[in-house]
Amino acid sequence: LIDMNTHDGVHPCIGAADVIPFVPISGVTDSDCIALAHQLAIQLAEQVELPVYMYGRAASDSARSNLADIRRCGYAGLASRITTHPFWQPDYGPPFPHASAGASAVGVRGPLIAFNIDIDTDDIKVAKRIAAKIRESNAGLAGVKALGLFLKDRGVAQVSMNITDVQATSLAMVYDRVSALALTEDVEILRSELI
Numbered sequence: 001l002i003d004m005n006t007h008d009g010v011h012p013c014i015g016a017a018d019v020i021p022f023v024p025i026s027g028v029t030d031s032d033c034i035a036l037a038h039q040l041a042i043q044l045a046e047q048v049e050l051p052v053y054m055y056g057r058a059a060s061d062s063a064r065s066n067l068a069d070i071r072r073c074g075y076a077g078l079a080s081r082i083t084t085h086p087f088w089q090p091d092y093g094p095p096f097p098h099a100s101a102g103a104s105a106v107g108v109r110g111p112l113i114a115f116n117i118d119i120d121t122d123d124i125k126v127a128k129r130i131a132a133k134i135r136e137s138n139a140g141l142a143g144v145k146a147l148g149l150f151l152k153d154r155g156v157a158q159v160s161m162n163i164t165d166v167q168a169t170s171l172a173m174v175y176d177r178v179s180a181l182a183l184t185e186d187v188e189i190l191r192s193e194l195i
C-alpha cells in the first residue's frame with residue numbers, strides 16, 4: 001500500500017519493505033535464519049515481483065553484506081544503479097525496481113539497538129559531523145553506525161544510530177560521546193530515544 005513515488009522520509013531506504021532482518025535469538029541458528037531469509041526473498045521475487053538484495057550473514061557476496069552500502073543510492077537512485085551497474089543486480093527478482101514498492105533487503109544479523117539523539121540546532125551539517133566522528137567505519141565507537149538527519153516535523157537535526165555491539169559500546173558511552181561532540185559545536189542534546 002506504500003507508494004515509494006509519493007513517500008517522503010529522511011532515512012535512507014530503497015523500498016516500502018526496505019529491510020527485513022532475521023535475528024537468531026533462541027532455539028534457532030544462523031543457518032536456520034539464512035535459509036528462511038532466502039525462502040522469503042524467493043517468495044517476494046516470485047509473488048510480488050520485487051527485487052531483493054541479500055545482506056548481512058545471508059549475503060551472497062561479502063562485498064554486498066553491509067546494509068548501508070545497499071541503501072546508499074536510496075530509492076531515487078535505485079533504477080539507475082540496477083540498470084547501469086551489473087554488480088548491483090538484485091539477488092532475486094527482476095532487474096528493475098517494483099513500480100510502487102521499490103526493492104527490499106532481506107538478511108540475517110545479530111540484535112541491534114536503534115538510538116537517536118536530537119540536538120539543539122536545525123543545521124544538518126552539525127549532525128553529520130558528529131555522526132561521522134562516532135561511526136565505527138571512521139575509527140569512532142565500536143559497533144556504531146550513524147547518520148546525521150534533519151527532522152522537518154521537529155525542526156531539529158538528529159544523530160540517528162544503530163548500535164550493533166552493546167558489549168563493546170554501551171548506550172551511556174554513545175550518549176556521552178555525542179554530548180561532548182555537540183558541545184564542541186556549541187549545541188546541546190535536546191532528547192534521546194530508543195527505537
